[in-house]
Amino acid sequence: MKFCSECAHPVSLQIPPDDNRMRYVCSNCGAIHYQNPKMVIGSIPVWERDGELRVLLCKRAIEPQYGFWTLPAGFMENGETTSAAAQRETEEEAGARIQLHELFSLLNVPHVHQVHLFYRATLLDIDYAAGIESLEVALFTEAEIPWEEIAFPTVEITLRAFFSDLKKIRQEGGHFSLHAQDIFKPMRPGLAPK
Amino acid sequence: MKFCSECAHPVSLQIPPDDNRMRYVCSNCGAIHYQNPKMVIGSIPVWERDGELRVLLCKRAIEPQYGFWTLPAGFMENGETTSAAAQRETEEEAGARIQLHELFSLLNVPHVHQVHLFYRATLLDIDYAAGIESLEVALFTEAEIPWEEIAFPTVEITLRAFFSDLKKIRQEGGHFSLHAQDIFKPMRPGLAPK
Numbered sequence: 001m002k003f004c005s006e007c008a009h010p011v012s013l014q015i016p017p018d019d020n021r022m023r024y025v026c027s028n029c030g031a032i033h034y035q036n037p038k039m040v041i042g043s044i045p046v047w048e049r050d051g052e053l054r055v056l057l058c059k060r061a062i063e064p065q066y067g068f069w070t071l072p073a074g075f076m077e078n079g080e081t082t083s084a085a086a087q088r089e090t091e092e093e094a095g096a097r098i099q100l101h102e103l104f105s106l107l108n109v110p111h112v113h114q115v116h117l118f119y120r121a122t123l124l125d126i127d128y129a130a131g132i133e134s135l136e137v138a139l140f141t142e143a144e145i146p147w148e149e150i151a152f153p154t155v156e157i158t159l160r161a162f163f164s165d166l167k168k169i170r171q172e173g174g175h176f177s178l179h180a181q182d183i184f185k186p187m188r189p190g191l192a193p194k
Numbered sequence: 195m196k197f198c199s200e201c202a203h204p205v206s207l208q209i210p211p212d213d214n215r216m217r218y219v220c221s222n223c224g225a226i227h228y229q230n231p232k233m234v235i236g237s238i239p240v241w242e243r244d245g246e247l248r249v250l251l252c253k254r255a256i257e258p259q260y261g262f263w264t265l266p267a268g269f270m271e272n273g274e275t276t277s278a279a280a281q282r283e284t285e286e287e288a289g290a291r292i293q294l295h296e297l298f299s300l301l302n303v304p305h306v307h308q309v310h311l312f313y314r315a316t317l318l319d320i321d322y323a324a325g326i327e328s329l330e331v332a333l334f335t336e337a338e339i340p341w342e343e344i345a346f347p348t349v350e351i352t353l354r355a356f357f358s359d360l361k362k363i364r365q366e367g368g369h370f371s372l373h374a375q376d377i378f379k380p381m382r383p384g385l386a387p388k
């Protein structure tokens with residue numbers, strides 16, 4: 001940020017009165033321009049037939065991580081709810097209609113000022129189709145997932161926790177629980193979200 | 195937003211290519227200025243002695259809702275995690291040190307572009323003190339809570355769900371679970387967060 005978005009005067013970094021952090025402040029109109037973390041919201045769309053469970057992944061057609069696989073997810077928009085965002089992103093990126101279940105993972109990525117949320121979901125049909133931000137959309141069993149080509153650490157963590165919970169539930173009963181985790185550094189340098 | 199924060203040129207509202215929403219776009223430098231929801235993070239700080247459980251509330255010294263009571267909470271900052279934000283806000287507003295537990299509530303407030311998260315917490319001591327944004331900080335049993343003077347619907351929903359869960363757990367066992375709710379309109383017109 002270089003200029004005030006209210007009056008076009010140059011801004012400077014300073015700590016406002018009654019604050020303890022550097023902010024972009026406009027000395028002309030007095031506006032303080034706060035910058036806050038963004039939420040990235042997605043779903044874990046599942047299709048289960050004959051005891052075989054598959055999840056829907058999208059191959060990214062955009063940077064960062066062009067060509068890598070991700071769960072459908074994207075930035076939450078003003079005016080929508082977290083669950084509406086999960087459904088919208090699943091529709092936009094994977095052309096898929098889902099029944100949304102409860103929140104499954106909450107992952108902080110403080111070095112990029114993001115919080116990622118993923119909801120469990122059931123595909124209502126398999127008439128999915130790659131959206132404009134995807135090269136390809138496909139269903140994968142756990143064994144088929146291209147683990148070396150997953151776009152973001154938060155997606156890998158969510159998928160691994162999901163299949164781990166699933167195995168436990170099938171063996172011992174119980175239910176899915178919220179997975180909360182903080183990612184302080186890129187897990188694989190050079191492959192982290194920018 | 196009236197001017198581009200990168201080049202000071204006037205911005206205009208338009209739908210960029212490959213997008214489907216109105217954004218503030220700069221025709222001079224091409225910057226697209228996205229606006230996204232903000233996260234408000236807080237805690238439910240609990241002090242339990244002789245079977246009597248009390249929660250710590252803050253009387254607001256700032257607008258909106260000056261003079262009304264709230265759980266300690268505030269905007270998440272860049273570079274921090276959701277749990278760090280909950281601890282920081284509890285320290286700043288209530289001068290209180292807590293042990294943070296799991297996420298208790300996730301409340302969407304789409305008409306103000308906010309998502310509110312509250313974590314369960316245990317007070318480590320009762321040497322709390324009003325911070326600069328609070329007039330007063332005090333412990334309340336469920337019966338003592340000034341329900342008519344609660345600052346925000348998300349705080350009231352969180353407190354009611356917390357005591358409801360607590361009663362159920364004491365009677366039937368079990369544990370706290372995540373409460374997710376969407377608030378589409380102010381519960382009490384005129385008293386909603388601005």
Ligand SMILES: [Zn+2]
Pocket residue numbers: 004005006007008009026027028029030031
């Ligand atoms: Zn200004």
Ligand SMILES: [Zn+2]
Pocket residue numbers: 198199200201202203220221222223224225
């Ligand atoms: Zn510009």
